[in-house]
Every structure is written in C-alpha cells, then in structure tokens.
Amino acid sequence: MKALAAERLPARFLDTMAGACSSVSVVTTVAAGVPHGTTVSAFCSLSVNPPMILVSLDNTSRLLRHVRDSGRFGLNLLASDQSDLARRFATKAGDKFAGVGHDLAGGAPRLSAAAGWVSCELHAELPGGDHTILLGTVSDAVSTGRAPLTYYSRSFGTHTPVG
16 A cells, blocks of 8 residues: 555645646756757745855756756746747747747847846756756846746646735
8 A cells, every 4th residue: 555655646746736836937048059948937046145046957858958068047937928938948849949039148048028037157056856956146137027927736827916
C-alpha cells in the first residue's frame, strides 16, 4: 500500500500545486545571435540589496544551455492578454520568435507589451531535482503597470482585487 501511495505522490503534488496561483513569464536569452525563450511560472524575487531574482528551468531545457553560454537572461512578465505567447513559448517548436514583437535589452530579448521586464546577469546555479535554479543579478527592471497573466487550476487568468 505504501508503494502505491508513493507512486501517486507526483500526481497528487501536481494537483496540489495547480491550486497555487502563479505569474506567467517568458525567460529569454540570445545565443549566436539567435533569440531563445521558454515559458515559466517558477520564478520569484530573491533580494533587494543587491536586486536578484531566481528562475527555475528544466534540466533538459535547451534554454538552460543557452543561458549558461551567454551568462545573461531576461524575464518577461506576461500581460493578461498574452496567453497566446505563454502557449507559444511553452512548446518545443522551431522559431518561437517568428512574428513576435521584441527588441534586445540588456543582452536578452524583451517581448513587446509585456507587463514587466527584468534583465539579469547569471550569478549562480543550484540543483533542484529535475530543474536547475538560476540566480540572476538584476541589471534593469521595467514595469508597465499592465495587469499580469496568471496561471491557476491549469488555466490562464489575471488578478482581481478582493474588495
């Protein structure tokens, strides 16, 4: 019976984590002049002095290799009307940037109309199970004041103040 319960733990864990609302972002970098990015919900601010964030990337992610090579990454906080970008960058598809408005800022692609932007230098890496935790020292941060895209109960939405 214990073995069966242990086998079910990953599924129960995923179901439980689906009950936690998270902001949706696209982590980006440039490798050999080509932009790369992937959708993440595992990130947070880490420190104010110095400004730092942490981002979690799958150990098998190509983006992880590109961030290691470049030593820089950007965090694009998606706006509430950008769920299409979240889905696009969550795939393993070819050129995710085809037709997507962006510019280079701080050595990483910044997506047009994102709710926020954080440019980072890679500070350190930490193992985290099947993911690698990247610590980034912030070199720039921009907020547009747009409503954020959130992910809760396996669907996209946005924040609504309790009133």
